[in-house]
Amino acid sequence: MADDESVTTLEDLRTDLAQRYKWTSSSGSSVDPAIVDADWAALDREGYVIWESLLSAEECREINDVVRPWLGHTGRNSFEGKRTQRIYSVLSRTRVCDRLVDHPRVLAVLDRLLMPNYLLSALQAINIQPGESAQLAHHDDGFYPIPRPRAPLAAATIWAIDDFTADNGATVLYPGSHRWGKRRPGPNDPLLPVVMPAGSCVFFVGTLWHGGGANTTARDRLAVTAQYCQPWLRPMEAFTLSISREIAREVSDDIRRMLGYSIHPPFVGAVDGLHPLRLLDEPT
Numbered sequence: 001m002a003d004d005e006s007v008t009t010l011e012d013l014r015t016d017l018a019q020r021y022k023w024t025s026s027s028g029s030s031v032d033p034a035i036v037d038a039d040w041a042a043l044d045r046e047g048y049v050i051w052e053s054l055l056s057a058e059e060c061r062e063i064n065d066v067v068r069p070w071l072g073h074t075g076r077n078s079f080e081g082k083r084t085q086r087i088y089s090v091l092s093r094t095r096v097c098d099r100l101v102d103h104p105r106v107l108a109v110l111d112r113l114l115m116p117n118y119l120l121s122a123l124q125a126i127n128i129q130p131g132e133s134a135q136l137a138h139h140d141d142g143f144y145p146i147p148r149p150r151a152p153l154a155a156a157t158i159w160a161i162d163d164f165t166a167d168n169g170a171t172v173l174y175p176g177s178h179r180w181g182k183r184r185p186g187p188n189d190p191l192l193p194v195v196m197p198a199g200s201c202v203f204f205v206g207t208l209w210h211g212g213g214a215n216t217t218a219r220d221r222l223a224v225t226a227q228y229c230q231p232w233l234r235p236m237e238a239f240t241l242s243i244s245r246e247i248a249r250e251v252s253d254d255i256r257r258m259l260g261y262s263i264h265p266p267f268v269g270a271v272d273g274l275h276p277l278r279l280l281d282e283p284t
């Protein structure tokens with residue numbers, strides 16, 4: 001590619017080699033740039049931003065009604081949480097969480113943070129039960145073996161489906177820790193429980209230290225987390241294997257692109273040398 005004088009930057013390469021599928025903007029472009037600027041400033045300063053009440057009570061109830069019957073076994077280790085129930089591959093089961101995955105407010109920030117055609121890395125429901133202890137602090141792009149300090153390789157949203165309170169397992173963040181180098185959180189580092197009403201969302205960069213909180217109440221804490229990564233990284237969940245082509249046709253353009261029906265130019269993600277969207281043109 002380096003010898004091709006017509007190709008100078010990644011911007012030139014936002015389409016496939018056959019020029020058949022052009023780059024299209026995400027629904028994030030519908031958000032007022034001044035709002036995105038403010039979100040961006042908060043992310044740069046603190047590593048996170050909280051958006052209150054993006055979902056209605058009715059939307060939270062619908063998600064709760066669909067997800068709750070699937071909750072079964074608890075985690076297989078203390079990281080998953082011995083008193084925490086997780087549903088993986090939510091996109092293969094229901095459409096009720098789609099509007100969280102491709103929410104314009106989320107995509108507007110991702111459009112600035114990550115490279116074009118960033119991917120969905122995980123979509124999980126997480127139910128922290130009474131008696132669960134605090135999860136080990138971690139940062140979500142920590143499993144990519146690239147030393148810190150560095151720019152985030154990923155980002156996460158956690159959507160409160162139940163109210164998040166200081167004692168029911170609300171996600172706990174270490175503000176500003178996205179800038180840390182090698183060190184881990186210590187006992188003197190200030191912690192912030194993300195207290196927010198149901199329907200709210202906390203967005204944080206993949207370098208921010210955080211964890212699920214302890215639940216000392218008698219009630220569950222249900223959340224949905226969508227995580228995203230650079231388009232040149234391997235996502236946590238192999239969505240191209242777990243999501244059928246029927247579902248890939250059904251979801252929004254933004255979700256389809258984030259599932260892997262997209263290219264990181266010039267050819268990362270290609271199928272038999274072609275753009276993966278061609279698979280959806282074929283009968284299944």
Ligand SMILES: O=C(O)CCC(=O)C(=O)O
Pocket residue numbers: 079126135158169170171172210211212213223
């Ligand atoms: O459920 C939460 O609040 C956070 C969970 C988390 O960070 C994780 O499992 O990676």
